Amino acid sequence: MQISATIREFIAKNFYVPDPASLTDEASLLDRGVIDSTGVLELIGFLEDTFAIKVEDTEMIPENLDTIGRMTAFVNRKKG
Amino acid sequence: MEAPVLSPSVLDLDSAAEVDFIGARMREIVGRDLKRRGVVVALSGGVDSSVCVGLAVRAFGPEKVFVVLLPERESSSASVTLGRRVAAQFGVVPVLQEISPALEGLDCYRQRDEAIREVFPAYGADWKSKLVIAGGVQGGLNFFKLVVQAPDGTTQEARLPPKPYLQIVAAQNYKQRIRKTIEYYHADRLNFAVVGTPNRLEYDQGFFVKNGDGSADIKPIAHLYKTQVYALARFFDLPQEICEGRPTTDTYSLAQSQDEFYFALPYEKMDLALWAVNHDLPAEALAAAIGVPVEQAKLVFHDIQSKRATTRALHSRPLLVRPVSEIKPL
Numbered sequence: 051m052q053i054s055a056t057i058r059e060f061i062a063k064n065f066y067v068p069d070p071a072s073l074t075d076e077a078s079l080l081d082r083g084v085i086d087s088t089g090v091l092e093l094i095g096f097l098e099d100t101f102a103i104k105v106e107d108t109e110m111i112p113e114n115l116d117t118i119g120r121m122t123a124f125v126n127r128k129k130g
Numbered sequence: 131m132e133a134p135v136l137s138p139s140v141l142d143l144d145s146a147a148e149v150d151f152i153g154a155r156m157r158e159i160v161g162r163d164l165k166r167r168g169v170v171v172a173l174s175g176g177v178d179s180s181v182c183v184g185l186a187v188r189a190f191g192p193e194k195v196f197v198v199l200l201p202e203r204e205s206s207s208a209s210v211t212l213g214r215r216v217a218a219q220f221g222v223v224p225v226l227q228e229i230s231p232a233l234e235g236l237d238c239y240r241q242r243d244e245a246i247r248e249v250f251p252a253y254g255a256d257w258k259s260k261l262v263i264a265g266g267v268q269g270g271l272n273f274f275k276l277v278v279q280a281p282d283g284t285t286q287e288a289r290l291p292p293k294p295y296l297q298i299v300a301a302q303n304y305k306q307r308i309r310k311t312i313e314y315y316h317a318d319r320l321n322f323a324v325v326g327t328p329n330r331l332e333y334d335q336g337f338f339v340k341n342g343d344g345s346a347d348i349k350p351i352a353h354l355y356k357t358q359v360y361a362l363a364r365f366f367d368l369p370q371e372i373c374e375g376r377p378t379t380d381t382y383s384l385a386q387s388q389d390e391f392y393f394a395l396p397y398e399k400m401d402l403a404l405w406a407v408n409h410d411l412p413a414e415a416l417a418a419a420i421g422v423p424v425e426q427a428k429l430v431f432h433d434i435q436s437k438r439a440t441t442r443a444l445h446s447r448p449l450l451v452r453p454v455s456e457i458k459p460l
Contacts, residue, residue: 080271086440087272091292094273107289111270 053101054122060096061118065089075119080112090115097121103128134412136419138398140405141357145365148358152350153189159323159348160190163460166323166347168194170316172309173224174205174380175212177363177372178327178351183220184366185350186325192221196316200309203230204383208371215369225316229308236308242301245294249276256281260382261290261298263392272436279384302381306342323347329359331400335434336441337392344444355405356397394433395420403430 054075062070065084079085085093093115094105103125114124160166169186173179186195199213210226217224233239246253253259258279265272274295277287290298310324317324326346328338333352338344351359356377363373377388377397393400399420406416413427420427447459 083439088292088296090271091273091290091295095291107264107273107275108270110265110273115271 053125054118056100057097057118057121057125060100061085061093064092064096073118075122076117078112078116079118080116093121097125101125101129134415136402136406136411136415138357138402138419140409141355141361141401143354143358143361145361148354149185149188149362149365152185156185156189156348156350164323164347166317166321168196168320168322169325169348170196170198170313170320170322171325171327172198172200172313173213173216174200175209175216175372176377176380177359177368177375178329178332180212180216180368180372181359181362181366182325182327182350183216183222184362184368187220187222194322195220195222196320196322197222197224198312198316199224199226200229200312201226202228202233202305204381206378206380206385209380212369212371216372219366219368227312229305229312232308233304236304238301238304242298245297245301246276246278248294249288249290250278250286252280253278254281258383260384260386261295262287262386264289272433277384303339303342305381306339306344310342310345317347325350326352328352329356330354331356331393331397331404334404335393335437336444337388338444340444355401357401394430403427404434407431407434 058070058073061067061079061084062073067073067084073084090110094110097103098105105128109124113120115121156169160169168190171179171183171186173183183195183197197213197217199210199217201209213224243253243255246259260277261274262277263272264270264275274290275287276290276294276298277285279285313324316322324345324347326343326349328343328349329351330353332338333349351362354362360373379386379388379392389396389400395403402419403416405411406419413424413431416422416430417424417427422430
């Protein structure tokens, strides 16, 4: 499965997303209240376990994690 | 347009008038609204609970104020000593109840330490620990790190995965919830109301445990910024250690200041930041007032709004799926 599809499926299953179609690659998960601070920790754990990457503290920034598109690009960079 | 000027003087308070006002409101709320005869206050020896005892004694007289000291084995050793001094100053004889046996009965310490060992397997009974917040004011996302200290004084820290993080917090929350259970025992026994002691920063930013220290019948200083609570402490001539002490959580075994655990800045600056948010001042005004770059002031504003949003559930009553309109809150 593509990285973005895997992340989207995890978010849709684990967080409250009443309208999964609205979960575009560009939609801000923080601004929309989809994930809170505990949700961020869950998301990091998922990314680390699923894609065998290590997310550094300094990488825990919205630029890497706020949208599915940014997460996908981040995972690609880490794996690359 | 130039940014409005923000300075600490916005928090100046007429302490005598404020004490009179709070006292009158406490009498109305406790007597008229709650139909109780007095109040129970748990005294930690910190500035907030000490000021609340002073306010309660002013409002009701010492015979109508029941003060409990509720330390556990990880509390600061100064907590009981200071608590006794404050109670004596206001003419109240406090009751001391050590809550460690109750916490041991609930497996609080063991469950917490088990979660810590998921991250630091060597963690033992003679080690100490605390949580510190990171990320938010550096422009990142808020997350918690666990700091542990071995018996030889060396420390290690690591970001917490969600499972041990939640278990550590859940176990620690037993402390506040057991204290509140004891406070309500005495309140029920005496037909008194329970005083909650959060200041405005704590109340606004959700820095409390739901059904723990967040639970109360009346919160007499929830409208006061921390700086203003210190002003009342000086008005009451409380011990110097309280008037000049820095806020701590006194919940974890390693010494932990409130700003490293939860708030982005020391309380004097957090107060101004929150005041600025509440009065729609721009980040430029805060930056000039506390001597930080505008970008950092913007991050502090963002952090305040973010904590408000993420702790809303702590403030909420149990939510109903359909309204029961006949039942109205006081």
